[in-house]
Amino acid sequence: MGTMIALISAELAVASVLYILSLESQSMFSTVQWVMTSLGYTIGAIIAGSLSMLWIEQMHHHRGLEQHLSEVHHRYIAETEKLNQILNAVPLSIATVDKEGTVQFVNDTMEQTARDQLPCTTTPDLIGHPASQFVEQAQADKMETGIQKAIVHGEVSGLTVRYGSHVFQSRTVPLYSFSKEYPREVTGAMLIIQDITELEMLRSELDNVDRLSLVGQMAASITHEVRNPMAVVRGFLQLMQEKSPQSLDHYYRIVLEELDRANSIINDFLSLAQNRIAEKEESQLHDIIHELSPLLWADANLRGQSIEFKLAHNVPKLHLNSKEIKQVVLNLARNGMEAMNEKGILTLETRVVDDTVELCVRDTGPGIPPGKHEKLFEPFFTTKAKGTGLGLSMCLSIVERHNGRITVESEENQGTTFKVTFQR
Structure with missing residues (x-):
């Protein structure tokens, strides 16, 4: 205006x-x-x-x-x-792809996961390439098939993949556009990958615990029925040996040794069947090792081997059952001695790490092949010609009853170390 x-x-x-x-x-x-x-x-x-x-x-x-x-x-x-901040904060590896299966976006977790497998990987290295780069070549076709199902048919698919020593759970979900002209048109897909390596390890350990529980139940149910007839048979064999000519003594000796061996297996069964510790008290781990040292030195001398003790000075007292821990130390030490040749060195070392106490039993033997590491603590698995396969299973059962952990580190021609960890 x-x-x-x-x-x-x-x-x-x-x-x-x-x-x-x-x-x-x-x-x-x-x-x-x-x-x-x-x-x-x-x-x-x-x-x-x-x-x-x-x-x-x-x-x-x-x-x-x-x-x-x-x-x-x-x-x-x-x-x-x-x-983007939400996607980067989510503890899942997330990536989006277009209709051609080419990566358009990756979050920080996905980038870190890729960098763990290929150290020099960056985000530009991932974007613009096929999504099959996230898995090994042998499983690339399966991932491509899952992406095509999501893009073409709108299907949600899952896949368990391995990359090196890691296990991943992959889930492929279609992405839609909600425009008025093309309602619910598939524009791409989203990959959600979760690292389940630790979960798989826990499942394996749970299976191992179930097997130990089954062995314990078997031991509790048959031990008396088996040991009593064996005691009778052994007694009559000794009577027959006294009345038989000396030329047959070696036969009786073989039979009696095998009966003793069977009785030893039954005793191991009984140890696995014990789910509760009868007595626990404040004990010094070094005292237990010192009590066993004469026996260990005697075994080592017979084999022409030597023992080294590296005991820390600041190891506190622990809540232990001395008899059972003696059994663990003795089994691990004898396993190490049996794995070594003459002039081998067995080392028993204790140390305090944060809020735990570690007992390491190290030998200079030939080591354990990588494929056998996971089976060492399984019942009846043994690498010895005359082993029962129950020694390490029994050690695992005892250590777990003490709320501890037992692990093994071994390389071929580099020796083996069994590490027992106790909570302070």
């Missing part, structure tokens, strides 16, 4: 100037002409003012749209950043 008033005022001023000039020049510019001229200028001013107002309104409208678009853009950026 201000623009229109200004234009009309300017028109009237111009018309008045022209009229005055016409009077001075004695022109024939009549009053009617002046009115018509003024009216024409007024109409032009109104039209120009209207157009100016329309232009100003359009500019104001576009400026409002621009401001609204800027606000929407900032909100979009903020929500996108928030979504």
Whole structure:
């Protein structure tokens, strides 16, 4: 309105100037002409003012749209950043792919997972490449098939894959666009990968515990029924040996040794069947080792081997059952001696690590092949010609009853170390 008033005022001023000039020049510019001229200028001013107002309104409208678009853009950026932070904070490896199966986005966890397998990997190395790069070549086809099912048929699929020493659970989910023109059109897929290596290890340990429990139940149910007849048989064999010629003594000796061996197996069964510790008291681990040292030295001398003791000075007392811990130390030490040749060195070491006490039994034998590490503590698994396969199972059972852990570290031609960890 201000623009229109200004234009009309300017028109009237111009018309008045022209009229005055016409009077001075004695022109024939009549009053009617002046009115018509003024009216024409007024109409032009109104039209120009209207157009100016329309232009100003359009500019104001576009400026409002621009401001609204800027606000929407900032909100979009903020929500996108928030979504990225959420995806990066999730403890799952997440990646998105387009219809061709090419990676478009990876979160920080996925990048870290890839870097753990290939140390120099970065995000640009992952984006723009097929999703099959996340698995080993032997399982790439299975992942590609799962992605195609998600993109083409909209199916959700799962796959357990291995990459090196790790086990991953992969889940492929289709991604949709919800536009009005193409409702629920599949635009790609999302890969969700979870590292379940520790879960698989726990499952394996749980299976091992179940097997030990089954062995214990068997031991508890048959031990008396087996040991009593064996005692009778052994007694009658000794009587028969006394009345038999000496030429048959070696046969009786073999039979009696095998009966003693069977009785030893039954005793190991009984040890596995004990789910509770009869007595626990504050004990010094070093005292237990010192009590066993004469016996260990005697075995080592017979084999031409030597023993080293590396006992820490700050080891505190632990809540232990001395008899059972003696059995663990003795079994581990004898296993180490049997694994070594002459001049081998057996090392017993104790140390305090954070809030735990570690007992390490180390030998200089040939080591254990990698494929046998996981089976060492399984019942009846043995690498010895005359072993029962129950010694390490019994050690595991005793250590677990003390809320501890027992692990093995071994390399071929580098020796073996059994590590028993107790909570302080």
